[in-house]
Structure formats: C-alpha cells, structure tokens
Amino acid sequence: MPGYVALVLHAHLPYVRHPEHARSLEERWLFEALWECYLPLLGVLDRLAEDHVVAPLTLSVSPPLLAMLRDELLLRRFDDHLRRLTALAARVESRVAGSGFAAAAAFYRARLDAASSAWAALGGDVPGALVRHADAGRIALITTAATHAYLPGLLPAPASIRAQIRLGRRAFAALTGAPEPAGFWLPECAYAPGLDAELAAAGVQFTVLDAHGLELAAPAPSAGAAVPVLSPAGVVCFGRDHASAREVWSRDAGYPGHPVYREFYRDAGHDLPERDLDRELGPGGTRLMTGLKLHRVTGPGPHKEPYDPARASAQARAHAADFVARREAALGPARGAPAPPIHVAPYDAELFGHWWLEGPEFLEHALRRLAASDRAVPITLGAYLERHPPVEVVEPAASTWGEGGFGSLWTGPSAARLWRHVHHAERAVRGALSRCRGAVGLPGRALDQAIRELLLLQSSDWAFMMATGEMIPYAEARVRAHAARAPRLASLAEQPSIAPADAAWIDALCALDPFLAELPGPALRDAFDPWR
Numbered sequence: 001m002p003g004y005v006a007l008v009l010h011a012h013l014p015y016v017r018h019p020e021h022a023r024s025l026e027e028r029w030l031f032e033a034l035w036e037c038y039l040p041l042l043g044v045l046d047r048l049a050e051d052h053v054v055a056p057l058t059l060s061v062s063p064p065l066l067a068m069l070r071d072e073l074l075l076r077r078f079d080d081h082l083r084r085l086t087a088l089a090a091r092v093e094s095r096v097a098g099s100g101f102a103a104a105a106a107f108y109r110a111r112l113d114a115a116s117s118a119w120a121a122l123g124g125d126v127p128g129a130l131v132r133h134a135d136a137g138r139i140a141l142i143t144t145a146a147t148h149a150y151l152p153g154l155l156p157a158p159a160s161i162r163a164q165i166r167l168g169r170r171a172f173a174a175l176t177g178a179p180e181p182a183g184f185w186l187p188e189c190a191y192a193p194g195l196d197a198e199l200a201a202a203g204v205q206f207t208v209l210d211a212h213g214l215e216l217a218a219p220a221p222s223a224g225a226a227v228p229v230l231s232p233a234g235v236v237c238f239g240r241d242h243a244s245a246r247e248v249w250s251r252d253a254g255y256p257g258h259p260v261y262r263e264f265y266r267d268a269g270h271d272l273p274e275r276d277l278d279r280e281l282g283p284g285g286t287r288l289m290t291g292l293k294l295h296r297v298t299g300p301g302p303h304k305e306p307y308d309p310a311r312a313s314a315q316a317r318a319h320a321a322d323f324v325a326r327r328e329a330a331l332g333p334a335r336g337a338p339a340p341p342i343h344v345a346p347y348d349a350e351l352f353g354h355w356w357l358e359g360p361e362f363l364e365h366a367l368r369r370l371a372a373s374d375r376a377v378p379i380t381l382g383a384y385l386e387r388h389p390p391v392e393v394v395e396p397a398a399s400t401w402g403e404g405g406f407g408s409l410w411t412g413p414s415a416a417r418l419w420r421h422v423h424h425a426e427r428a429v430r431g432a433l434s435r436c437r438g439a440v441g442l443p444g445r446a447l448d449q450a451i452r453e454l455l456l457l458q459s460s461d462w463a464f465m466m467a468t469g470e471m472i473p474y475a476e477a478r479v480r481a482h483a484a485r486a487p488r489l490a491s492l493a494e495q496p497s498i499a500p501a502d503a504a505w506i507d508a509l510c511a512l513d514p515f516l517a518e519l520p521g522p523a524l525r526d527a528f529d530p531w532r
Contacts, residue, residue: 003331003381005370006238007363008208010185011038012062012148014461015515019073025282026474031319032291033083038126038352043118046132055367055378059130059349060142060185063171064459066127069513070175075124082119084279086112087288091276092268092292100306104294107309123500127226128186128356133154134178139381142183143172146516150410152192152398153419157426160458161195165202167516170527172517182206182382188410189213189240189346189401197233206236206381209344213399214239218234221394223337228385230393236385237396242346243330245401246464247323256356259297260311264355265345268292274408293357316358318332318363327376337361344381398410408467415463421483422458428526429454432490437525444505445492448521450489452513452530456519457482485509 002338013033044458048055089112093105102240122129134141145151146167154160169180182205195349199207211225214237221229225239248254269290270282295304296312327343351357370378393493439447441525457479465475492502516524
C-alpha cells in the first residue's frame, strides 16, 4: 500500500488598501506576491495541465487576499507597478550588459515579460484562474478565517471566533463563486481545545495542525502525526510533517539557503545609483526593495557573487528530486496505523517565488516526480479523507507552527498590548449587535462597518509584525486606527440620529475599508450569533 504526500500552500497577505496615497509602500506586498508568486504558480499549474501531469495539491486562499485580488483600484495599481518595474529591468539590463550580472538581468527581464503576458491573458482574474484549476481537479481550494485572526487569542471572545470562521467561509464563496470549502486553514496552524466545536458548527470537515498538536494529543494517536485523527467534535486533523518542513523552512539546512540560489537581501534598489532607479524610491528618497536581485547566496559572509539562473535552475530540479526521494524513503507502513501514512507538507505560498525565487520551479518538478512515483502518491487532503476516513478520536493539544510551537509570536510580550484593544473593541461591537441588530440606513451602515473594523483589528499579521520587528510602525498604526474606529462606529449605530459630520465620516470609512463589501449586512451580523 503506497504512502501519500499532500502539498499544501497557504496564500495570505494582510488586507492593505490605501487610496489616500498614490503609491503606498505597503500595497507593494501584494504587487510583489502577484508577479513573483501567484502568476508563476498559475504557470506551474498550466504547464502540468498541458503535459497531462496528475499531481493535485491543496491551496488555501485567505479572504483578505481574495478581496485585494478583486479590488479594481489595486488591480489598476498593479498594472502600473508592473510597467514601471519592467522599465527598470530594461535599464538594469542595459547598465550591466557585458558584465557578470548580464545573465541575471536578462532573466528578470524575461520573467517580468512573462508576468505581463500572463496577467493580460488572465484579464487580471487570478481567483477565476484558480477556480478553473480547481474545477479541473488539479488543485483543491480551501480557505481560512475572515482576517486570518489568531483564534486561540480570541478564546475570551467566542462570538468573534465564530464570526471569523463563518465569515471566512462566506467571504471565500462570495469572492470566488465556488461553494464553501470542506477544509479550513487554521491561521498560524493555531489550535486550542474547543476550537473544533466551532469549526464543526460552521461546516468545516478538516484542518491541519503542527505535528506536536497530534503527538501531544490525549490519548496519544496510534500513528502519531502520520495519519489524521478525529477531534472530539468530529473535525479531521492532519499533522504537519516535520522532515518536509525542515527541508524547506530551516534557515540552516533548508533548500533555499543553497549558495547558488538568488540572494533575497541584496537588491538593485539599494545597489544602483539613484538616477537609474527613477521613480522606484520611497518618500524622501528612501531606498526600496525592487525585486530585482542580481546576486546569489554565495555564503554566510557579506561577499556575494553574481546570480547564475542556469545553475540555480539545475539546483532547483536536483532539490525537487531529493525532496521526493526523501518522501519515498520515509513513507513506509506506519506500525499499528489504521490507514496509509500521509506526509502533509504545508508552506506559505509566498515562500515560492518571493523569498525563494526558484521555489516555483522546485514545486513544479517535485509535482512531476510525485506524479510518477508509486511510493509517494500526491493527493489533496480531501481526496485522502474520501479514501481513508479516520476513526480514531483524540483531543489535539494546544499548538501552533512558528518559533516555539505554542503561540509566543502572537501572544508574547511584544504583541500583548494588541489583545487589550481587540477585546475592548469586541465588547463594544458585540454590545451594539445585541441592542440594534436590525439597524437600517445610516446606523445599519455604521454597524456593518464596525464589524469590518473589528475583523481587521483581529488580523494575526499585526501581532506577527510586532513580534518579529518588521514594519512595527505600520502594524501599530493599523491597530490604533481599527481600535478607535470600531467602538465609535458601534456607538453611532445605536444613535437615533447621526450628525452630518459623523455621516460623512462613516461614508469615508466605508470607501477606505470596503473589506467584505460583497457580503450583505445580515450575513455579517448573524455570523456572531451563537444560535445560527
């Protein structure tokens, strides 16, 4: 009996939309992910389809990302970003012609041309392309919480847990036109006992935990994390495979650190003279990462050699072969297991192409090799369950992925101040819902926008930024903004009449943060209701 490999990609970015700025620096996160990750991933799926390679994977797409991929303002701005970056790549190519960097510059020019062609062919509709691949059986789409909230942090506010899960599923359906999916990605793989009851009540059938969430379960599963189990509420829990995570994620031993791969932290935006960068500068002439990086990892020191795309491509294929060979060697029958073992290998989708430039090529060749394997069969999580429904019931342990494995990045001292604001705002919005759930007109708009602001405040991204020291001022500004807006909107929703100045403020906020505008007010409001 063969073992199985389930590659799971989780695509998520925080909801960032700043119409008040002509060129928001933070909106570049989406633009970088589009040309570096999502369009190359669609290229991988297209080529596998053309070659009739059957190697399905599971793809989780978050509602914030889907909302941005449906936003006309952001899509127009991506068009402009792609044109500017293509022009910059041409200037870089001209500048380094005849040098050791010429091959790298030509590579980027070709990659950007391919991205432009793919974008035009799609008509800018990335979600639609993903749904077409899902309809053809090449991927299985799942989703996550409405704003990727760290759900264990909301345990004192069960109504918010309920809303995050239910609105995440509803938003996915509204933004893709696909049915609400059976699977649910727990943000940060974060689980706490009791969450499974809310997942089950919302219609979720399966999710993924880090391996120790199953290994420390009570009672201990007979096969550890090698085979999925049932939670007390009947949700199927898959365990993340340690080895496949280490091979890709480890800073010291992971594939992306190989010397021939592209060096992420050396960028043309910091190396080129300012006159060559033209408009690719931040406020006050701030140097920016452009995505055009002409050096390879080389070694641990500051010296970096020119990037050689051909060598890197060959290494990506070799690493793909190694990855599959390791899965084949490890996937023997699990002693005492009630079903064939499955290696669940989940990764952030943005790793492939952004942080690890060669990642999409690695992914494509790993899938090709898995498709030809009779010992490590590629499969989606849902398809595995159809073949081998679990029967063993355990209570998984509280767990997360990330440093430490128990949520310190999202609840530790650096992020602790966030939770006070989250719970104050939740009480204000929940109180308004209990008193004026049926509000219409302007008070109804205020109530619905209060819900949106609360959801955005609950995003796990702000805690992560605070804990890792990345973009702390931006994260703190977002927390302050949403924490102030949600209670004020909730208060306005309860007023019998609203002053013109407050009405104008409500209109401005609805235009500024139209997150989940696709969902009508009743769908937003009843997601908090424990009886629905």
